[in-house]
Amino acid sequence: xxxxxxxxxxxxxxxxxxxxxxxxxxxxGANPGRSAHQLSIEAGxxxxxxxxxxxxxxxxxxxxxxxxxxxxxxxLNVVIRGLLHPGDHVITSSMEHNSVMRPLRHMEKxxxxxxxxKCSSEGFxxxxxxxxxxxxxxxxxxxxxxxNVVGTLLPVAEVGQITRRRGxxxxxxxxxxxxxxxxxxxxxxxxxxxxxxxxxLYGPQGTGGLxxxxxxxxxxxxxxxxxxxxxxxxxxxxxxxxxxxxxGTPNTVGLAGLGAGVRFVLEQGVNxxxxxxxxxxxxxxxxxxxxxxxxxxxxxxxxxxxAVVSFNIxxxxxxxxxxxxxxxxxxxxxxGLHCSPIAHKTLGTFPQGTIRLSPGYFTxxxxxxxxLEAVRRxxxxxxxx
Amino acid sequence: METAEYSxxxxxxxSNALQAEKLFKKTGVAIKLIPVPRQLxxxxxxxxxxxxxxxxxxKAILEKKQIEIQGIHPI
Ligand SMILES: Cc1ncc(COP(=O)(O)O)c(C=O)c1O
Numbered sequence: 001x002x003x004x005x006x007x008x009x010x011x012x013x014x015x016x017x018x019x020x021x022x023x024x025x026x027x028x029g030a031n032p033g034r035s036a037h038q039l040s041i042e043a044g045x046x047x048x049x050x051x052x053x054x055x056x057x058x059x060x061x062x063x064x065x066x067x068x069x070x071x072x073x074x075x076l077n078v079v080i081r082g083l084l085h086p087g088d089h090v091i092t093s094s095m096e097h098n099s100v101m102r103p104l105r106h107m108e109k110x111x112x113x114x115x116x117x118k119c120s121s122e123g124f125x126x127x128x129x130x131x132x133x134x135x136x137x138x139x140x141x142x143x144x145x146x147x148n149v150v151g152t153l154l155p156v157a158e159v160g161q162i163t164r165r166r167g168x169x170x171x172x173x174x175x176x177x178x179x180x181x182x183x184x185x186x187x188x189x190x191x192x193x194x195x196x197x198x199x200x201l202y203g204p205q206g207t208g209g210l211x212x213x214x215x216x217x218x219x220x221x222x223x224x225x226x227x228x229x230x231x232x233x234x235x236x237x238x239x240x241x242x243x244x245x246x247x248g249t250p251n252t253v254g255l256a257g258l259g260a261g262v263r264f265v266l267e268q269g270v271n272x273x274x275x276x277x278x279x280x281x282x283x284x285x286x287x288x289x290x291x292x293x294x295x296x297x298x299x300x301x302x303x304x305x306x307a308v309v310s311f312n313i314x315x316x317x318x319x320x321x322x323x324x325x326x327x328x329x330x331x332x333x334x335x336g337l338h339c340s341p342i343a344h345k346t347l348g349t350f351p352q353g354t355i356r357l358s359p360g361y362f363t364x365x366x367x368x369x370x371x372l373e374a375v376r377r378x379x380x381x382x383x384x385x
Numbered sequence: 386m387e388t389a390e391y392s393x394x395x396x397x398x399x400s401n402a403l404q405a406e407k408l409f410k411k412t413g414v415a416i417k418l419i420p421v422p423r424q425l426x427x428x429x430x431x432x433x434x435x436x437x438x439x440x441x442x443x444k445a446i447l448e449k450k451q452i453e454i455q456g457i458h459p460i
Pocket of ligand 1: 007008070071072073074097099144146147148173175176195196197208
């Protein structure tokens, strides 16, 4: 079996992730921060360690700037729904995932003005176009760091200079980059960043989070209110991080796994992971390019993208190709629109979509060769009909 | 051995208490996370106990790392 769906969620996970989760369930188990007994304190320590490891990965000094959520989608919703008010203007790109577009379209109905800046047919964004769209009421620019459809990287650092200069907040959807592409929130002038815990950070599903630059939390209402284990005698929500946005019992077993995943990334080094994934991406792109009848989308330079490759075979619909890849070759990938209709409109692949291959750090060279061979066979079989 | 004199640091949030615990373990100051003693009132259920004579170094470390505290009390 070959797993090439790491853009949806990474699998397998490093061994330490399974161990950390098993260990928590068997030997700690308690509710963190609620009681003061040793097991509860130990559960709290596990979460704190995960927060601290993430702060190292983000290049920030204060771990409390990281808020845990159940996925990147929730982190995006916290900001989009908690920061924007009727009359505000928000700018985004035409390469976004529905986890950005749907909450934005919802806010549009409530009176928020939304501008979608058009990207090129390879998925590139011109920072100048973002600057042109900034107006007197612009509150936020929200951008995908790398596309989950074609892997194209957006010019976050360049846009960060514009937003900082114009007094506009910058939020980044780093679901596809955290762990496999260097991110320095200070240097790139990122004010808010949403991440998935279950993709490039190797945690389990149901983990994710939000980085909030110091001071911005005073303008963002929480999505959820409730118990935090702190200020128990008060009936009002605490206003400090991370408690303001972390009501309710957390996913401690998940965060135990996420901590182990982040430490794995720190040990390997983001640059090493990136290098390996670029090699795999290059093999897929070069291999597919050499097959007649295959169209590849996005830029073909692996340095301008993350390890996500979308393609089509002429005369076959993506779901048919994916079905054959699975049925005859045991290759797991994802066909269709990948929750990003607007990105496919930009690429010219709407509504049929594409076949997406997303290798990960654990993908072998043989996996890639096997997949390329399978694509060749599918095309050869088609030709016989 | 229960003759030592202790004080505690109270925190606003559990995350801060756990951050401080880790910090002190690294610096070698003897501390222990304990439930907040009944006679004190705190926003967070746990606090850091230390030997009272260590108070100046405890304060200095917390200030240096800018960890917000609710107060320090003898127990
Ligand atoms: C670019 C992008 N944004 C957001 C998401 C949503 O992430 P999650 O499933 O963690 O909510 C994904 C993944 O599906 C993604 O690829």
